[in-house]
Amino acid sequence: MAETRYLIIGGGVAGTTAADTIRKQDATGAITIVSDEPYRFYSRIMISKLHYFLGKVPADQIWLKKEEWYRDNRVNLIAGRTAAKLDTAAKTVILDDGTMLGYDKLLLAIGIRARRWTVPGSDKQGIHYVRTLDDFKGITADVKTARQAVVIGGGAIGFEVCELFQASGLDTTLVIREPHYWDPVLDAGSGQMIEKALEKAGVKIVRGKYVTEAYGGERVEGVILESGEKLPCQIVSVGIGGVCPLDFAKAAGLATNRGLVANEYLETSAPDIWAAGDCAEYQDLIFGERTQFGSWSNAQSQGRTVGANMSGRHEPYRLVTFYAVSGLGLSIAFIGSVAPPGAGRDVVPRGSPEANSYARLLLKDNRIVGATLMNRTADIGPISKLIEKQTDVAGRYSELADTNFDLKSLLS
């Protein structure tokens, strides 16, 4: 059995950043990263970005660490293998090829996987997810011969892929089961801003309908809506959310919910096991509640905290979460807790969809806890700080709503 002081399951941004951080604090302890993808660390963000997709930047730009980095930093990368079994008492992980690895400290940075589409025919060739470098390779190959595309799901991936397909000259139809884009995280006004941008770019939108089947031979030739209507297409992109692959951790007895449950130090329920990145459902110190938030900057920052903590420090993780996507003349940003407003939450609009510049400030107990912003980038900084400082804004709602009011003045 191979022994390693630090074992990291997951070779993405959280796992690799953790390894980087550990090596800066511990020059000699053996580090092993196990990745279920057959590649070293790459930019998962870049695979759905227009510049990269259209080949306007060199293909090699996707690699965020050189092979030499692993050698120079004595990070042993086991790529293309999955962790199959965890024994928390013996402190061992068994990989899918039977390799057993012993650890002192274990990080689970296992990310999320694209939620599988399960309608009849959903396994046909030409149907793609947008999560991995292999997904990207598959899409770029199929885009060359496709004329018509169907995009399923109204989220960040759907928005980006619609732009990629349109830019590639495909006749593109988006199908969302919700009444408007990104419902219920966005309200109808914000969602319709996205829909307008998509339609202006030439994307056709089918709202409030399910796809019941993908038809064709080995390759997809179209999809069928619940109304029976057929949409012929040679490529389908599916972006219907993500799920954490938790079976491995559950079987070992770790506390799980939607993600791996962790405290503010990113420690899981088992000794010497940490969680970081998209999979971590951690105790958020700002809101005093458990949070799971999938974004590059969140995963990277957690990788730093967890790497420091695994190599001897004891620092809580604290960050106002942030996610942004832009394209087709729209900049969309989410800050903090953007769960749909419910009991005890107020929503203050700032700007308007008609002005093509529209934010929604989400408040609880007179404090801003989150915001969704459409073309209001300049508000990102001040709103993040207002969330972080938990500034009391009682009696200030009309000012918050006034786009001429400088939010920064609330910070002093």
Place this chain on the structure above:
Amino acid sequence: MAARKIAKVEVKRDLCIGASPCVIAAPGAMELDADNKAVYKLKDGQRLSGPVERALLEDPTVDDDTLLTAAQSCPVKAIYLYDEEGKQIFPE
């Protein structure tokens, strides 16, 4: 850390996607502007993507390691760092 000192910094605006890890890594030196692009904060109050002289940065306590970490944190490699001879330090 590279032995060469950073003399000039730049955010390639056409590549920047506003994901903001650079701002988290180097909050004293960088922020997002109204177009959701990363900019450097300069002494004279200007906010520029650059290229700008490192000596013009607003906060003199931001060290080379921090500027490099910010550049390395970018998921689309939009941040470029140059030495005193104008040679590119990062991306390597």
